[in-house]
Amino acid sequence: MIKTINPRKAAVIGCGFVGAATAFTLMQSRLFTEMVLLDANYDKADGEAKDISHGVPFAGQMKIYAGGYDDLMDASIVIVTAGANQKPNETRLDLVHKNVAIYKSIIPEIAKRNFKGILLIVSNPVDILTYAAVKLSGFPEKRVIGSGTVLDTARLKYALSKHLGVDSRSIHSFIIGEHGDSEIAAWSSTNISGIPLNDFCEMRGHFNHEEAMREIAEDVKNSAYDIISKKQATYYGIAMSVKRICECVVRDEKSILPVSSIMHGNYGIKEIALSMPAIIGADGIETHVPISLNEKEMEKLHNSAKTIRKIAEELDL
Numbered sequence: 188m189i190k191t192i193n194p195r196k197a198a199v200i201g202c203g204f205v206g207a208a209t210a211f212t213l214m215q216s217r218l219f220t221e222m223v224l225l226d227a228n229y230d231k232a233d234g235e236a237k238d239i240s241h242g243v244p245f246a247g248q249m250k251i252y253a254g255g256y257d258d259l260m261d262a263s264i265v266i267v268t269a270g271a272n273q274k275p276n277e278t279r280l281d282l283v284h285k286n287v288a289i290y291k292s293i294i295p296e297i298a299k300r301n302f303k304g305i306l307l308i309v310s311n312p313v314d315i316l317t318y319a320a321v322k323l324s325g326f327p328e329k330r331v332i333g334s335g336t337v338l339d340t341a342r343l344k345y346a347l348s349k350h351l352g353v354d355s356r357s358i359h360s361f362i363i364g365e366h367g368d369s370e371i372a373a374w375s376s377t378n379i380s381g382i383p384l385n386d387f388c389e390m391r392g393h394f395n396h397e398e399a400m401r402e403i404a405e406d407v408k409n410s411a412y413d414i415i416s417k418k419q420a421t422y423y424g425i426a427m428s429v430k431r432i433c434e435c436v437v438r439d440e441k442s443i444l445p446v447s448s449i450m451h452g453n454y455g456i457k458e459i460a461l462s463m464p465a466i467i468g469a470d471g472i473e474t475h476v477p478i479s480l481n482e483k484e485m486e487k488l489h490n491s492a493k494t495i496r497k498i499a500e501e502l503d504l
């Protein structure tokens with residue numbers, strides 16, 4: 188049976204740290220009126236659904252419940268957070284085999300129910316799993332969005348806002364490439380409401396550009412390791428990132444976010460997914476937008492692509 192899409196319905200698959208924080212954030216966002224939670228452990232999904240529902244009277248009317256795959260057929264967005272997370276000292280790429288196996292059990296279940304909405308991939312390694320989700324689902328690529336470096340970009344803007352004493356929303360900057368150790372801070376195109384980064388730094392009394400930017404980029408890249416060593420997992424920042432992507436889809440915003448998707452020769456990169464700025468609206472990824480990169484950044488982007496390709500080639504997809 189083909190159900191029509193309910194544009195105000197979301198589904199979250201995987202109700203661990205990330206799935207639960209995401210569901211809690213979405214409940215408060217009032218973007219949706221219905222949300223179904225799925226987990227291999229049904230009781231975990233049921234417990235989270237009940238707990239989060241108790242916030243509804245403070246947010247806005249919404250139905251939240253635990254369910255199965257038949258319950259997500261009419262959702263407009265299915266958010267997949269299922270899978271193992273990083274343990275201390277583990278990289279995101281270390282998770283690949285465990286999580287690809289989990290995706291092989293999840294994505295075909297969604298595809299065979301003729302799901303017509305947006306599939307939002309969050310589990311790590313997110314670039315590999317976005318690629319896997321496209322291959323395993325057969326969905327048009329624009330409907331499969333990897334959360335990519337949306338979170339890393341938020342971390343970068345937050346760090347820059349502290350450094351510069353300016354609202355992070357006035358900062359235009361992207362982390363691109365892999366959501367992981369080879370990610371790149373695209374400094375050469377960074378600006379603060381149109382003012383080039385270095386000029387703004389000098390206006391704020393900072394003159395050690397290279398050293399400061401290197402430190403900020405390193406801290407952003409290592410922030411997940413730092414948080415995981417202290418509290419097991421990261422989840423609030425990614426929950427807000429997922430909410431931001433959902434806003435773009437539900438409101439057809441056509442905002443530009445660095446989401447992960449399969450590249451087709453842009454920047455000389457093909458047949459792997461990684462993050463580059465793209466316009467996001469009701470139908471998913473509308474188009475990539477060009478970002479100007481200097482030679483060093485372009486070289487780092489190709490190295491990032493190489494890292495992902497090496498892993499992707501080992502997988503049987």
Ligand SMILES: NC(=O)c1ccc[n+]([C@@H]2O[C@H](COP(=O)([O-])OP(=O)(O)OC[C@H]3O[C@@H](n4cnc5c(N)ncnc54)[C@H](O)[C@@H]3O)[C@@H](O)[C@H]2O)c1
Binds near residue numbers: 308
């Ligand atoms: N993209 C990002 O920016 C970002 C940020 C943080 C975490 N993550 C990733 O999100 C994922 C989840 O992290 P977490 O901390 O919530 O982990 P977690 O271990 O707390 O939760 C994972 C959940 O997935 C469930 N699950 C496992 N297999 C399943 C299946 N086949 N079907 C349904 N549910 C299944 C588990 O029961 C568990 O509840 C990890 O891969 C983590 O690395 C991504």
